[in-house]
Amino acid sequence: MTRRFHPALAAGLLACLTLSGFEAVSAQENEAVMPLPASREELADRLTEAGLSAAGVNAIVAVARDGIVLDTKVADEAQLPLGATKIGGLPDLPRGTAWPMRPAYDGAETLTAQFNADAANLYADAGMAPPWMPQTEGEAFLATRKRANDEAMAATLKIMRESGAEVDEKDVAGITGLPPEAAAKAAAEQRLLAENVARPFPLPFIAQVDLSSLSNQPGFDKALPATGRLLFFYDMPVLPASHEPRANAGWKLIHDDRPVTELERKPLPKALADFPGAASLKAAAVAPRPVVTTVPVGDAGWDAVGEIDGNDTALYSQWLFSLGWPTADGGGNHQLGGWPRAIQAGMQATSQLAANGLDAGSGETFQTEAGKRLLSGAGQWHLVLQIGTDTATSYPFPGALYVLMREEDLAARNFDRAWVVYEQD
Structure with a gap:
């Protein structure tokens, strides 16, 4: 499928950081x-x-x-x-x-799996286990996702520091995804898409x-x-x-x-x-x-x-x-x-x-x-x-x-x- 992204993680990170190394890009984007x-x-x-x-x-x-x-x-x-x-x-x-x-899309089963995975990630990024998973499985998924997010965040911060950006780690603490209610709503849409790709x-x-x-x-x-x-x-x-x-x-x-x-x-x-x-x-x-x-x-x-x-x-x-x-x-x-x-x-x-x-x-x-x-x-x-x-x-x-x-x-x-x-x- 097309490139997917979690806007809350990206937008929240950019909003909370003072990225002096990227000010030139922002200025260019703001030009008429x-x-x-x-x-x-x-x-x-x-x-x-x-x-x-x-x-x-x-x-x-x-x-x-x-x-x-x-x-x-x-x-x-x-x-x-x-x-x-x-x-x-x-x-x-x-x-x-x-x-x-x-x-229905050809090979709809792969698209269904992707949308369901996106839904699960939305829940986990908001700090919640996907409710359709058994408790033990959901907790394990949540822990795995958190580790992956922590590692990705650390790698991102490292790149920013190396590029000369000013980074305050306190500003990015806890930024993991959408608020719980918004995450649940977005995940429900992904679950519906998982069904819709397999039918007209x-x-x-x-x-x-x-x-x-x-x-x-x-x-x-x-x-x-x-x-x-x-x-x-x-x-x-x-x-x-x-x-x-x-x-x-x-x-x-x-x-x-x-x-x-x-x-x-x-x-x-x-x-x-x-x-x-x-x-x-x-x-x-x-x-x-x-x-x-x-x-x-x-x-x-x-x-x-x-x-x-x-x-x-x-x-x-x-x-x-x-x-x-x-x-x-x-x-x-x-x-x-x-x-x-x-x-x-x-x-x-x-x-x-x-x-x-x-x-x-x-x-x-x-x-x-x-x-x-x-x-x-x-x-x-x-x-x-x-x-x-x-x-x-x-x-x-x-x-x-x-x-x-x-x-x-x-x-x-x-x-x-x-x-x-x-x-x-």
Whole structure:
């Protein structure tokens, strides 16, 4: 599954420490994020100001792509027209079309075991034995977990001291996890997920894009269809691991070209309404804004840039940080088409391997003959939609969703072959 973390332990530790050695990182994160350029001329000027040579600027601008940022604001969904672009809320599907469901995940028993293990750890990190375990087993599990946490804490403190951080051990004493009540609630959600991965479940609705109204606006990515609507559904409770081939059960991208008069707004399925965790987004209206996007460094698409000076590459990489990630507080985190604002490297390679049945979570896969053969085509994966952090929709995760398709599949309108990568910063 996707990378998991215990936010209470990490957040509590960072909040209680005086980490002088990490102040520069925090300051950088707090700097104002620059908006994406609105034109290629603006892009060239900003890259020049960043110190790139004329050749470097020309190389980056040459492979820039048009895109549309989907700015949002809280909306009364009843006031939004059927078929309109929106993030969250309820989907507008043709009458008689069922809400998309996912099947049970392949190898669900391993996912069930992982979620149950996460639930047990949440209890133990809060100083409680998991209540479903016999007393002796639960106490032993609690003691083992405590030792592991103590060892991890000691190792973390050692690294911080060695890096020059100022650490007061009294400030971190007793930080082990969520408060008991919150831990029990979070563990109950994990236990429910352990059951849900082994059975069909409705997919949460994420976004709807009216391509017909956007295709004649500046910034529209011509690789996308010019008519109809895109509807994106994604398994938010599970967050399927992008690198695993079985993850594709956890999303659905629909291209609907029916007339608006045939649409109806679907009610939220009971299973999603009753789910105790994050299973739906609030409706947000969208204002489109044309932008020019640039290629990320460290993925297959970078090959399109060609040979540029190493100093230009370093300066460009630094310049990309000024754009921030689609997890910033300032908005502008959703995007239609263009190049993605990648948080990590390798989403094209991950998509190419996993979509072809290879687990991209292991470095060994990249070294196999099959992996190398597939990676030669990784640059064909094209961003369709990017969904990031958004207070208007109450998007709950510290990361972004990237919906990608091969350019040949986009041209053939094979939307069932989309791949979704979740990245977090």
